[in-house]
Amino acid sequence: MKNGRDPVIVGLADAPIEDGKFVTKASVLGHAALVAKAAVEEAGLTLDDVDGLLTAGMWGVPGPGQLATVTLGEYLGIMPTYVDGTNIGGSAFEAHVAHAAMALREGYCEVALIVYSSDQKSLRSRNLGGRPSVLSMQHETPYGMPTPVGGYAMAAQRHMHEYGTTSENLAEIAVATRKWAQLNPAATRRDPLSVDDVLSSTMISEPLHLLDCCLVTDGAGAIVMTTAERAKDLKTKPVGVKGYGEAHTHWAIGEMPDLARLLPAQKAGETAMKMAGVSHSDIDVVEVYDSFTITVLLTLEALGFCKIGEGGDFVSGQRTAPGGAFPMNTNGGGLSALHPGMYGMFLLIEATRQLRGVCGDRQVAGAETALVHGTGGTLSSGATVILQKD
Amino acid sequence: MSTEKPLPVIDHDSAPYWQAAHEGRLDIPLCGDCGKHHFYPRAICPHCHSDNLKFDTVSGRGEVHTFTIARRPAGPAFADDVPYVVALIELEEGPRMMSRIQTDDPEKVHIGAKVEVTFVKATDEITFPYFRMT
Ligand SMILES: [Zn+2]
Numbered sequence: 235m236k237n238g239r240d241p242v243i244v245g246l247a248d249a250p251i252e253d254g255k256f257v258t259k260a261s262v263l264g265h266a267a268l269v270a271k272a273a274v275e276e277a278g279l280t281l282d283d284v285d286g287l288l289t290a291g292m293w294g295v296p297g298p299g300q301l302a303t304v305t306l307g308e309y310l311g312i313m314p315t316y317v318d319g320t321n322i323g324g325s326a327f328e329a330h331v332a333h334a335a336m337a338l339r340e341g342y343c344e345v346a347l348i349v350y351s352s353d354q355k356s357l358r359s360r361n362l363g364g365r366p367s368v369l370s371m372q373h374e375t376p377y378g379m380p381t382p383v384g385g386y387a388m389a390a391q392r393h394m395h396e397y398g399t400t401s402e403n404l405a406e407i408a409v410a411t412r413k414w415a416q417l418n419p420a421a422t423r424r425d426p427l428s429v430d431d432v433l434s435s436t437m438i439s440e441p442l443h444l445l446d447c448c449l450v451t452d453g454a455g456a457i458v459m460t461t462a463e464r465a466k467d468l469k470t471k472p473v474g475v476k477g478y479g480e481a482h483t484h485w486a487i488g489e490m491p492d493l494a495r496l497l498p499a500q501k502a503g504e505t506a507m508k509m510a511g512v513s514h515s516d517i518d519v520v521e522v523y524d525s526f527t528i529t530v531l532l533t534l535e536a537l538g539f540c541k542i543g544e545g546g547d548f549v550s551g552q553r554t555a556p557g558g559a560f561p562m563n564t565n566g567g568g569l570s571a572l573h574p575g576m577y578g579m580f581l582l583i584e585a586t587r588q589l590r591g592v593c594g595d596r597q598v599a600g601a602e603t604a605l606v607h608g609t610g611g612t613l614s615s616g617a618t619v620i621l622q623k624d
Numbered sequence: 625m626s627t628e629k630p631l632p633v634i635d636h637d638s639a640p641y642w643q644a645a646h647e648g649r650l651d652i653p654l655c656g657d658c659g660k661h662h663f664y665p666r667a668i669c670p671h672c673h674s675d676n677l678k679f680d681t682v683s684g685r686g687e688v689h690t691f692t693i694a695r696r697p698a699g700p701a702f703a704d705d706v707p708y709v710v711a712l713i714e715l716e717e718g719p720r721m722m723s724r725i726q727t728d729d730p731e732k733v734h735i736g737a738k739v740e741v742t743f744v745k746a747t748d749e750i751t752f753p754y755f756r757m758t
Contacts, residue, residue: 364630364698372632373664374722376752378702379710380694387692388712395690395735440693486664488712488722493690 238463241335242472242624245277245458246583251572254355254422254451262293263309265454266351270310273456278469279345286337286346286459287314290326290576293351306349316343322482323610324523327457327578328617332478334459344460351454352574370486380439383447383526385487385612387439390528392493394441396543401441403546404527405432408445408569410555411524415566417556417596422449423570446527448567453574455583462624473589474622476603477512479505482615490613494543498616499536499607506605510620514539518601519588520560521581523609524567533607537618561598564588578608582619589623627701631750637665640679645751650741652719654680663719684741686715686755693730709733713755726756733757 247269250257256265266289274281289306293299303317318333320326327348334346367375379385393399409429415421427445435445465472479502484490491497507513522533531545539560540548554562563569565584568577585604587593606619634642641664644651654661655669656676668675691711697703709725711733725733726742739755746752 364701366633367630368633369635370664372634372638375630375698376632376746377710377722377724378629378694378698378705378708379722380692380696380698384692384694384698384710388690388710391692391735392690437693437695439695442692486722488664488720493712 236462238461239339239341240462241338241459241475242462242465243457243475243586243621244460244465244468244470244472245273245279246586247272247276247456248580248583249454250420251422251452254449254572256353256356256452262351262353263306265353266306266349267310269351269454269456270347270349273458274347276470277458279458281310281312283345284312284347285314286316286334286343287312288318288330288334288346288348289350290319290321290330291351292575316346322480322615322617324525324576324578325480325608325610325615325617326576327582328478328606328608328619329480331457331459331475331582331619332480332617335475335478338459338461344464346459348457348459348579350456350576350579352576353452354575355450355452370489374486374488382612383439383442386526386528387442388487389490389493389532389613390441393528393531396494397546399531399546401433401443402429403550404446404531405429406549406552407524407527407530407554408432410549410552410558411563411567411569413552413555414564414596415570418566418571421566421571422451423566442526442528448525448569448573448577451572451574453572453580455579457579457582457586471590472624473586474624475619476622477506477508477510477620478618479503479509480615480617482611484614485611487612496532496536496609496613496616498614499533499609499618502616502618503537503607506618506620510622512603512620516603517605518561519564519585519598519604520562521564521585521604522562522607523577523581524563524569525573525577525609527569529609529613532613533609537605537607556596564593564596564598576610578610578617581606581608585621589621627699629701629746631746637667641665642750644679644681645743645753646749648743649681650684650753651679651681652717653677661715661717661719663715663721682715682717686713686739688725688733688735688737688739689714689720690735691725691733693733711755713739724752724754726754
């Protein structure tokens with residue numbers, strides 16, 4: 235049943251990058267502000283209309299990023315009355331959509347702005363030197379766990395052991411994703427890629443090769459949400475937020491309940507699809523977090539697009555590539571388009587663009603319903619959003 | 625070596641565990657209510673949430689639950705170790721713990737391999753429980 239306070243997405247923007255770096259000269263907060271302004275203006279709103287502010291970031295931690303919404307609100311010169319700084323890693327923005335949807339329904343805010351910005355590439359800041367050896371990490375970091383890739387490698391190893399998944403299966407995902415990137419002028423890596431290229435790329439943390447891993451880039455993006463009622467007066471065609479779910483299980487990979495099954499995705503996906511009243515066959519386009527190829531495989535299984543253990547077969551034969559039966563990660567994903575640390579924002583932007591029908595060469599024909607799933611931490615958290623053309 | 629390896633920042637939860645390792649024992653918490661061991665050490669049992677816990681010396685035997693061969697180090701501190709095997713060990717008593725497999729041949733490590741603990745002194749205060757295949 236339709237309700238005037240149903241949550242919708244009415245604005246979005248992302249920052250241009252070239253060779254993985256921001257084109258515009260601005261600080262990390264400057265880029266956040268520029269995409270925020272562009273996203274609200276696209277909708278026909280101004281930053282003064284924003285009363286809900288949601289963000290997650292790692293700006294100069296320890297320091298300003300510890301209180302991310304406060305820092306960003308100050309920079310934007312606004313006084314939000316609903317804030318959410320939930321940080322569950324790369325899936326944070328899918329959770330933000332859920333939280334903003336609830337706040338909008340409740341009448342707790344009218345215009346919610348979700349923002350992300352990272353200049354990790356320009357800063358060369360992505361820390362691969364191990365996490366500080368405190369609390370649970372005192373039992374992991376001293377052993378030389380390569381982070382974050384080592385945890386994903388351990389999950390891949392376990393999946394291969396239990397289900398016979400192969401490195402070729404994983405490479406299929408990287409190759410299909412690259413084909414989408416080749417259709418997206420904004421994607422960072424657009425040169426042709428074969429399964430052999432992936433398999434012969436440098437082994438980083440067995441069984442994961444360099445080309446099983448996402449890019450390291452800058453990036454900034456923003457999404458504006460409001461109610462269906464308010465959207466009637468705005469400039470864009472709204473995209474409905476129909477369902478959402480979230481869950482997390484662990485921080486240290488050693489605490490993951492089952493290394494071959496992504497329980498947060500299973501839980502979040504079930505919740506979101508039930509709320510939206512959709513089944514798998516209703517989904518026209520899928521945007522799932524691809525920090526590593528194995529992340530995608532585990533996610534597709536957990537979301538129920540195939541049975542547990544059958545992900546390898548599911549993605550083989552370039553099924554997820556342009557022209558394949560299962561359009562997925564249509565901007566080129568974190569593997570080939572961009573990956574600024576917490577990539578989930580860009581899954582939402584791409585899904586919304588697909589439902590708006592503005593994706594040019596990579597447009598999925600007739601896309602009306604999209605499933606977005608973010609994964610954060612080391613397979614730690616998951617959040618699903620179901621979006622639908624109104 | 626140019627960079628020192630990270631050492632655990634010991635806290636009240638973990639102090640008895642690290643002290644035991646220093647003395648050549650693998651001691652992990654055992655719950656007096658549900659009878660299950662857990663790792664890493666906590667102030668309440670993650671299985672039944674009881675705080676009736678004591679440290680128990682376990683067998684030090686287990687198997688490789690999963691692992692990775694690091695071909696690139698986790699930072700400069702580990703550069704001299706490459707390739708090295710980081711493994712999640714499932715102890716006979718149930719819990720899993722992250723550690724290293726001490727081996728001359730990383731390629732021989734596999735899921736299900738039987739392992740036993742071996743203690744490797746890092747500093748005067750810190751000794752790490754590593755594992756080797758049996
Ligand atoms: Zn217990």
